[in-house]
Amino acid sequence: MWFPRLASDRALKARPVEAPFALSLHQQNTDRIYCLNQHAEGLGLHRGMSLADARAFCPTLVSQTARPDLDARFLAALRRWATRYCPWVAHDGADGLILNVTGSTHLWGDEAAMLQDMRQRAQRAAITLRLGVGDTRGAAWALAHYGSTTGALEPLPVAALRLEPTTVTALQRLGLGRIGDLAATPRAPLARRFGPEVLRRLDQALGDLPESINPAPEPPHYGVRLTFPEPIGLLGDVMGATARLLDPLCAKLHRDEAGVRRLLLTLRRVDRDSQQIELRLASAMRDPVRILPLFERGVAAVDAGFGIDVMRLEAVGVEPLPVQQITSVSQDQPDQLNDLITRIGTRIGLENIQRFLPADSHIPERSFTIAPAAFSDPDKGWVCLRPRPLRLFPPEPLTAKGAAPPKRFRWRSMSLTTGRATGPERIAPEWWLSDENWRSGLRDYWKIDTREGRRLWLFYTPQAPAWFVHGEFA
């Protein structure tokens, strides 16, 4: 199966247009045409031509940016679809599929009927499809790209042998334009002139050399479902059913040495309405006994209506979780803490449970980072060279003048008297990072012990004279 216009067919399925259509890809500093529809090809445009030229030829051209990643996903979906014809389906380049239909054509009656079915379905889905049936992989490729589905290989051009373009040109210059000509030529001089590649491809096409078809392994699927003869609605019943779904899922995870990070429980009601419960775990786990209680809050919030008749549990986020040796010196109760984080996370969001990590900066606000606790490990490397305040707040201006710390000042409607001033500690802004709060330049930080007790962290900005309170010490 060859999909000559895979990329543009995908784009046109999402947004159909009648006009000439092309996908452009930015290559070597120019936008070049990557794929185009039949209408555009009829107007004389071709692949590899620059988009500016194409627009000059055809002012009504509709263009989009190509997305090769989405094309690959589309081809993967087509591969799954093609397994309806035979179980052995592999990718062939970026725009083709190779099917080993040996022994499965009789399911459609005969080969011709199967090809007819393929064509009809592709046409209904508006996908351009070219088919080739051959005894070997090479022959099928040649017939799909250069021939007419079935027939002899001999009259096809040598380009149908999957050769390099330079080799094809050289062969044509020697007068060997057809596969039949090439097959009739003595082999030794050909091998001497072009190396083993030409003969290998020829033998593969004619069936003298074997060529295997290797389909990629199916990605493991972590989903289980349960259908009930009678709808259920009680909390205990739903939790019991969830437990029955969790057991096989966790057994499968255990076999693959994987742990789940995100679970999706879909409850379908008898009135066809479905509700989803998402459970995000603070650490990868696969123990059904521990996962089940974490569902309680979500299940309790579900409106069961007239009853639930289908439940589906899917592990959306799966991470490798190798078996670990439990030792006597291992940490105590990290599991219990992770379960707690998960349970709290279902209420306030897993990102809102945070921990502090040290960062390498002299700027007080940037000397630490805040990371979600579920996705980071504690760091012991806290270095505190100079005393820092316990609480930091956005700088609050003071009405004081001069570079020396004020003798008395008002802050938060308290009048305070300086008992002792320690400083200054000069902190320069990090010029390599632009920060709105540090536009006022250098800061001279002072620790002010007031006679009233409060120990404040003040700073003075010499480049734009002003005083601010930035924090409070313990």
Added chain:
Amino acid sequence: MQPDFATIFPLRHGRVHEACGPAAAAFAAVAGSVTQGMTLWISQSWAGETVNPLGLAPVLDPALLLSARTDNQTDSLAVAEEALRDGALACVLIDITRPLNLREGRRLQLAAKAGGTTGLCLIPEGMGSNAAETRWRARPLFDPDDNDSTLMQWEIIKNKSGTMGTWNVRWSQEARRVYVVSPVGFRPGTEGTSC
């Protein structure tokens, strides 16, 4: 007659306490530090003041601190109840913005009792709950002698199982514990100093 500080200060486990005053955050850090386990600090996400882990480091190891940011006080209390009941944490600190009623305070007490966890609510002045085990007012004091002083006055203003008292305390970074110091102006032995 004020009680012995050693019998009252490492706050009773399995209870919820309250702290107010300008140095309530320092009190909370010390209370979390002496439990020697994981501490969870629950605060509301709209609060502008943030706790600075570098300032906390001399008292409480930031690696042992988790912080939870909630949208409103109802969420804060729900998270606190869950964390107190679980028992995986040693101490739970809760920033309170509106007064707790008896039902909420009692639920926190029951959760703390079930998990054996110490809870501490940081309350604005005068917003205490009747269910609290003890209530402390902490304020910093000026220390004319020491440059890096952490001299504070801790005053217990509610105690369900004892009497009130006032102490001047100082955090010792080397020993990682609080010391009770004599009030300024009274030399030991000359005045009736009870601590």
